[in-house]
Amino acid sequence: MTTEAASYFSRELLHWYLANKRDLPWRMNRDPYRVWVSEIMLQQTRVDTVIPYYERFMEKFPSAAALANAPEPDVLKCWEGLGYYSRARNLQAGAREVLTRHGGIVPDDKEAVSALRGVGPYTTGAIMSIAFNRPEPAVDGNVMRVLSRYFCLEEDIAKPATRVNIEKLAASLIPEGSAGDFNQALMELGALVCTPKSPGCLTCPVMMHCEGRMAGKEHVLPIKTKAKPPRRETRIAALITGSAELAGKLLVRQRPESGLLAQMWELPHVLAPEALAAAAPAKRRGRGKPAAAVGEASSAAGFAAADDGVMETAAGLELAFPAEPAANHADGGVLNVQAAGAASTDRRSAMADFLSRALSAEEGLLVRPDSWWGETDHVFSHIVWDMQVYRAEFGFWQSEAAGTAVGSGGTGEYPAAASEALAAYGEGPAPANYRWIGPEEMRTLAFPNVFVRILQDYWRDLD
């Protein structure tokens, strides 16, 4: 590639961008905070999806100081449905750092920007070039695709090393004094013309010297190895209803501080063992009509009939919940379902059975499932949840004191002699991460989409 050809590319692309760029909310001005927020939201997320979130977010948190001083649950709620929720928490952590270390102003300093939580190589380049017009490359998926085609590069863009190489190329192409516009021009071309599936070469401003097109490879470039398919997990969730002062409310819990869907709220649910996983995946979100009662076949699996009375005594517990507790699987966390599987040929009864056993063992939560409610798939990048939802009646919380008395040791372990342990448990307080909510609480707590839909359906059906 001659410098002349590179110069042509940059000049023509920049010219095209200035005439064709979209009018997007984060292009209103070059406020580095606004640029920063937009770049975080746009990570792995389409422009059309981001726009309404961005408008709401900027209205609620118009400055780094405003974001830094906001309650974290408010920030997470504002991010609800956008995905990759650690972005929201990292962004707020970054805002707090900007407030305390840089006086509330995003610094015009590459190292300082790069050090902010959630800001990697791409976002650093984007902020430095767009907000400050510094000649830093900003190489995302669009840029790798555009440059792979234009320069007919056959390096696998799925490999991290490829991005590093393309960054060097991209840096060499930045026109003097136009870093921000040029970097956005590359991405804009990738989004509007040089698209992944059917590149619009006929309207491309740099078509004439595109090496990929001249080689007839515009449809095979860029080279990108396939990601491995997501694993499938069957999850059994519970719509747990209360009585008396809890009537009309549902029991929800908050997830741990890190990991999948960190700090989001959800219905209590457990991972189903392989023996209970669906033979066929739930093709679509669905509600069975009518909701099937699981009581009938469940007596064999240890379920009490619906009118067996309140589960308050040890005797009631024996009736309402399986006498045989789940065993602790060797590699941790997966309940053994052999007993339940053998006891019932009805998959839903076995699932309901397993649900009550697992909630008891994992959470100290005693409930009585009464019917299957519905099912839905929830797709992550690397996991697919086949969510089987059951209605259940709240029983009580097992007290921790009784648990330690029978030698239930560390976290996540099941009582060594759980049959006796269950009988020994008394009623205890609810764990801190659980809460009873009505429909109005949906406005303040952040739920992953799958639970938003289930809860909305549930409360709509009550009307």
Add this chain to the structure above:
DNA sequence: GATCCGTGGCA
């Protein structure tokens, strides 16, 4: 380097 992190649109 490989894996973990969400969600929705679309051919």
Add this chain to the structure above:
DNA sequence: TTGCCAAGGAT
């Protein structure tokens, strides 16, 4: 319907 993938980063 299924697979792909979108302005990536942290570990």
